[in-house]
Amino acid sequence: MNFNLFGHSDQWVAVDCGITLEQVPGALRPSVQMPDLSFISARREQLAGLIVTHAHEDHLGALPYLWEQLRCPVYATPFAAAVLRHKTRSRRGVLPSSLIEIEPGEEIKVGPFDIEWIPITHSTPETCALSITTPQSRILHTADWKIDADPVVGAAWSSTRFGELGKAGVDAVICDSTNALRAGYSPSEGAVAAGLSRAIQVCTGRVVVGCFSSNVARMQTLSSIAAKTGRYLGVLGRSAEGMARCAQQVGLLSPQFQPIHSEHLGYLPPQEVLAVATGSQGEWGAALHRLLMQTHPDFALEAGDTVILSSKTIPGNEEPVARLVDGLRDRGIHVIAADDSALPLHASGHPCQGELTDLYQLLKPTLAIPVHGEAEHMAANANVAREAGVEVTLTGRNGDLFYLSPTPGVRRRFAEVGRLAWCEETERLIKV
Ligand SMILES: [Zn+2]
Ligand SMILES: [Zn+2]
DSSP states (O other): OOOEEEEETTEEEEEOOOOEEEOOTTOSSOEEEEEOOHHHHTTGGGEEEEEOOOSOHHHHTTHHHHHHHHOOOEEEOHHHHHHHHHHHHHTTOOOOSSEEEOOTTOEEEETTEEEEEEEOOOSSTTOEEEEEEOSSOEEEEOOSOOOOSOOSSSOOOOOHHHHHHHHHOOSEEEEEOTTTTSOSOOOOHHHHHHHHHHHHHTOOSOEEEEOOTTOHHHHHHHHHHHHHTTOEEEEESHHHHHHHHHHHHTTOSOTTOOOBOHHHHTTSOGGGEEEEESOTTOOTTSHHHHHHHTOOSSOOOOTTOEEEEOSOOOTTOHHHHHHHHHHHHHTTOEEEEGGGOSSOOOOOSSOOHHHHHHHHHHHOOSEEEEESSOHHHHHHHHHHHHHTTOSEEOOOOTTOEEEOSSSOEEETTOSOOOEEEEETTTTEEEEO
C-alpha cells in the first residue's frame, strides 16, 4: 500500500496511493487495507498533486476510497487512468475531479516540482520512474521496475535517460527493494512467451492459464499463442476482463487480440480453447476457483485438460494454491505451476541484485533510500547500493522523514501513520 510524499518550500507532491490485501483469520475474502492519510489531509492546501507511477493495486487501488480526503489533481498515464476509472466505477468510489493524462517521457510542473516521467520496464505497461527536481536538488523515484529487453508490450528497457541524469547529477534514488535478496537478473517477458508457447504446443485438451490480471504482456502473449496453435482465446474473471478492456481502450494490445465471449468458449472442441483466468493465488470466487468447484456459469474443465499457473505463489497463499492444484489434479486435469517448472512460465516485475547494481552505476546518486519491501529487502538493497559505489544509504519506516539538506538524514516518526480498512457491510473506512 504505497504512498510517498515529497516536500519542498512548504509544498508537497504525493506519489502513488495503493491498497494491500490482508487475510484476516476466518474470513473468506481478504480485507482491503490502505494507508491512513491524516497527516496530509490535515494540510491538503499544501498538496500540489498526486502522481500515479503505474496501474498496480498497491500503487493506485486506494484512490477510489481516499481521493476525497485529498481533493488534489491526479496525474497518470493513459493506461493507469483507464484502470483508475474502471476501479473507481467497480468500487463505487469518487473519481478525481481533475485526472490529467501524461504520456511516458513528458515533463510537467506540479507546484515547485519539475517532474519528468521516464519510461521504465515492469510487469504492467506504461510504468514510469520519476525525476523530481527543485532548484536545490534532484531525486529519482524508480517506481516498481526491472530491466526487460523484451517486454512484449511497450518499449524495451533503455538506459540512455538514466545515464544522462547520472552525468547531470542525482542527489537521491528512491528504489524498489522487492527482489533485492536475489542475485542476478529477472527473466524477460519474452522468455516467458517462449516458455508458455512450448508448454501449450504439446497440450491436447483445453488450456487455461492463470496469471495476474494486470499483466497485459502475458495476455498479449497468450493471444499470439492462441493464433499460432489454432485455438480461440477466452478471458475468464472480471478483473482480467476489465484489465483487457482498459489495455484495448488505450491501444496497448495488438488488433489481433479478440477474445471470444466465455459463453461461446464452452461450445468449442477442447483442442480449440485457450483461456486466461484470474485466481492463480487460489482466491475464493475467482475464475480458477470456480473451475475447480465446477460452478463457472459458462465453462467447465474435464480430465485431460491443462491448467498452467503463470505466476509465483505470493507468501501466505501457499495453502489455497495447494488446494487448487490438488483439487484439479484429483479430477485428472494436468497442472503445470511456474514455481516448479523447468520452463520459464513467469517473470517477476522487480529488480534483482544485478539490475539494482546497473541502475545505481548509471545514476551514481549521493544517497540511496530503499523502499517497497520488508526490512530485510530494504537492508539488502542498501548493501547493493553501497557495493555499487553509493556513499550514503538511509533506510526507515513508514512515517519517517528523509531530508537532503543541509546534509542527508532522517527524522524518525515525523508523520503519524496507520492503516484503514474498507468495511463491506457498512461501506465505510475503519481504523485498524
Ligand atoms: Zn508495487
Ligand atoms: Zn508494480
